[in-house]
Amino acid sequence: MDDHKSIYIKNAVWLAILTLLEVGVAFLSISRMGQIVLLFAFAATKMMMVAMIYMHLRYETKVLQWILFIPIPAGILFTVALMYDIPFSWVG
Amino acid sequence: MNQTQSIPLNDPFGKATNGKLGMWLFIIVDGLSFAGLLIAGGALRAGGAEWPVAGEILNIPLTAFNTFLLICTSFTMVMALNAIQKGDQSGLSKFLIYTMLGGILFLGIQAWEYHHFILNNFVLTTSIYASVFYVTTCFHGLHVLSGVIYIACILRAANLGVYSADNWNNVEILGLFWHFVDLVWILVFTIIYLI
Numbered sequence: 650m651d652d653h654k655s656i657y658i659k660n661a662v663w664l665a666i667l668t669l670l671e672v673g674v675a676f677l678s679i680s681r682m683g684q685i686v687l688l689f690a691f692a693a694t695k696m697m698m699v700a701m702i703y704m705h706l707r708y709e710t711k712v713l714q715w716i717l718f719i720p721i722p723a724g725i726l727f728t729v730a731l732m733y734d735i736p737f738s739w740v741g
Numbered sequence: 742m743n744q745t746q747s748i749p750l751n752d753p754f755g756k757a758t759n760g761k762l763g764m765w766l767f768i769i770v771d772g773l774s775f776a777g778l779l780i781a782g783g784a785l786r787a788g789g790a791e792w793p794v795a796g797e798i799l800n801i802p803l804t805a806f807n808t809f810l811l812i813c814t815s816f817t818m819v820m821a822l823n824a825i826q827k828g829d830q831s832g833l834s835k836f837l838i839y840t841m842l843g844g845i846l847f848l849g850i851q852a853w854e855y856h857h858f859i860l861n862n863f864v865l866t867t868s869i870y871a872s873v874f875y876v877t878t879c880f881h882g883l884h885v886l887s888g889v890i891y892i893a894c895i896l897r898a899a900n901l902g903v904y905s906a907d908n909w910n911n912v913e914i915l916g917l918f919w920h921f922v923d924l925v926w927i928l929v930f931t932i933i934y935l936i
């Protein structure tokens with residue numbers, strides 16, 4: 650078995666394991682905030698694994714990697730800004 | 742003086758072809774479309790819309806299986822690229838067929854899920870939650886359908902012997918799109934089904 654194939658299989662297995670863990674966390678009786686943080690951490694890890702290994706992003710140049718990653722914090726910033734706005738949506 | 746000679750062609754992007762850069766650009770734009778839907782859902786939820794707890798309405802084990810299925814198709818897609826990079830044309834066709842069948846099965850399970858919900862009066866207009874669920878998952882489902890059609894086109898060219906160890910750029914571009922569909926489902930599954 651060549652190296653690439655072995656990496657791809659390991660990646661698929663880990664993605665499946667993380668999906669099972671995610672489902673487990675959704676039904677775990679822990680604090681709501683802890684649950685959300687864990688679920689987002691698992692999702693982010695899985696997304697990185699798909700992007701880096703299956704989409705071969707780790708072999709791309711730094712410029713391309715930065716272009717793809719910059720919108721993510723921007724999206725988070727917009728979401729946080731929107732959430733802060735919601736308590737005041739009744740005004741006006 | 743010929744000024745074009747001094748400009749490094751695509752240098753910041755290494756060996757990435759124009760087609761590949763175009764697909765990455767499309768992925769960024771499409772990713773922002775999904776972000777818009779998911780952020781809108783989050784804002785509606787935070788704004789006080791009634792939201793069921795995980796598993797109350799949606800079938801999580803079935804969708805977890807569907808997620809696993811999509812992960813498997815990502816594996817078969819990357820194996821298709823791996824095969825043609827070595828000049829294995831029959832391997833390319835075989836793995837593309839597996840990926841396409843996986844995508845069709847994913848859509849079939851999603852259609853069955855919708856059918857079950859509609860029978861139980863959980864439709865687009867039932868609640869804000871239902872609207873967010875149907876709009877987001879339908880938008881993703883359309884991407885899977887587009888992917889299946891895209892694979893069928895590449896498969897046809899593969900069967901005609903178009904691709905080889907020296908010509909696999911279109912297969913790689915197809916792979917980028919398909920992996921993106923998988924990647925975005927990971928987020929949709931987490932936000933819509935689990936949180």
